[in-house]
Amino acid sequence: MSTLITNVGELVTNAAPDGDPGQGPGSFAALTGAALVIDDGRVAWIGLAGQAPAADDAVDCGGRAVLPGFVDSHAHLVFAGERSAEFAARMAGQPYQAGGIRSTVAATRAAPDEDLRANLARLIREMLAQGTTTLECKSGYGLTVPDEARGVALAAEVTPEVTFLGAHVVPPEYEGDRAGYLDLVCGPMLSTCSPHARWVDVFCERGAFDADEAAAVLAAGRAAGLLPRVHANQLGPGPGVQVAVAAGAASADHCTYLSDADVDALASSGPGGSGTVATLLPGVEFSTRQPYPDARWLLAAGVTVALATDCNPGSCFTSSMPLCVALAVREMRMTTQEAVWSATAGGARALRRTDVGHLGVGARADLILLDGPSHTYLAYRPGVPLVRAVWQNGHREF
Numbered sequence: 001m002s003t004l005i006t007n008v009g010e011l012v013t014n015a016a017p018d019g020d021p022g023q024g025p026g027s028f029a030a031l032t033g034a035a036l037v038i039d040d041g042r043v044a045w046i047g048l049a050g051q052a053p054a055a056d057d058a059v060d061c062g063g064r065a066v067l068p069g070f071v072d073s074h075a076h077l078v079f080a081g082e083r084s085a086e087f088a089a090r091m092a093g094q095p096y097q098a099g100g101i102r103s104t105v106a107a108t109r110a111a112p113d114e115d116l117r118a119n120l121a122r123l124i125r126e127m128l129a130q131g132t133t134t135l136e137c138k139s140g141y142g143l144t145v146p147d148e149a150r151g152v153a154l155a156a157e158v159t160p161e162v163t164f165l166g167a168h169v170v171p172p173e174y175e176g177d178r179a180g181y182l183d184l185v186c187g188p189m190l191s192t193c194s195p196h197a198r199w200v201d202v203f204c205e206r207g208a209f210d211a212d213e214a215a216a217v218l219a220a221g222r223a224a225g226l227l228p229r230v231h232a233n234q235l236g237p238g239p240g241v242q243v244a245v246a247a248g249a250a251s252a253d254h255c256t257y258l259s260d261a262d263v264d265a266l267a268s269s270g271p272g273g274s275g276t277v278a279t280l281l282p283g284v285e286f287s288t289r290q291p292y293p294d295a296r297w298l299l300a301a302g303v304t305v306a307l308a309t310d311c312n313p314g315s316c317f318t319s320s321m322p323l324c325v326a327l328a329v330r331e332m333r334m335t336t337q338e339a340v341w342s343a344t345a346g347g348a349r350a351l352r353r354t355d356v357g358h359l360g361v362g363a364r365a366d367l368i369l370l371d372g373p374s375h376t377y378l379a380y381r382p383g384v385p386l387v388r389a390v391w392q393n394g395h396r397e398f
């Protein structure tokens, strides 16, 4: 069953006409007056609408824009409870501290499986309705062997991009025994969780884990067959980015407080698909009233930049990639093209995926029909529900 999607005002492909997804932030690409054919869950053809081949079915987009589905490469969705009172207190002047995670840990441990599963399903539905067709999901609110195992198993029900984050914070029961908790994370917790996960992550930050501890967690994860990614340099300057690059991490996430050496390390971390992506999470700065990361500095240095939500009940409870695009443009001075590339192809790089984030021939048929003539509308009309239709794997979901 093939579907022709035609009369597309702007078709954002992030790909050359031959389907090559290209390299680097410069590869935003779009066609006007375009069409595409999807068949068997894949993009089978892209080109000018007047040259489109016949298909079993057709959708007339009425001159609206079509984009690749968003790739949200950083989310914490397995949790119970909420922290709106903490948010309100923060807006009244109290600073964000990593230890707030512990209140969600307590609620999550106490919740039955069906509550966690229902909350996860609700959030994923919310994300899909806003155009997110690929997402990463972390554990990290269990922090015991059975609770972390439950976290990764639930995440694996909804996405292949599952991240083991036992090293989120040291839980209260290990307050006086950090070494004991690290042994648990790198030993029985990792071996129980690794069959359900693709990635290992660590919160390398003052109040969480230091450079040596983070490097040990990543090395243990690698030995268990997981690929590293790191929460780095969110709350202040620190070693997180250097630890990430040294470990060959796919992504260093947050990157809010960077040094020249950090930017150099990211820029020289490896070409194309093998380097460490800087994943910026502007919803966090919005929701914690912190300074935004310097996206222009990273882009000028040639660093590959991704945008993601960091959806979680504490520091940023948005599931909206369109909001992140708007913040990146307005607050971080990314161009609309850079922001859309980073929210799609950039996220794919951060997950080392070549099948999503672009609409070249052969790509997975994940696409968004936008209620506007171009991608610019995502930032030009902030806060407006512009995602009119979503196809995931060739199936129309909305």
Ligand SMILES: [Zn+2]
Binding pocket: 074, 076, 231, 310, 312
């Ligand atoms: Zn996070």
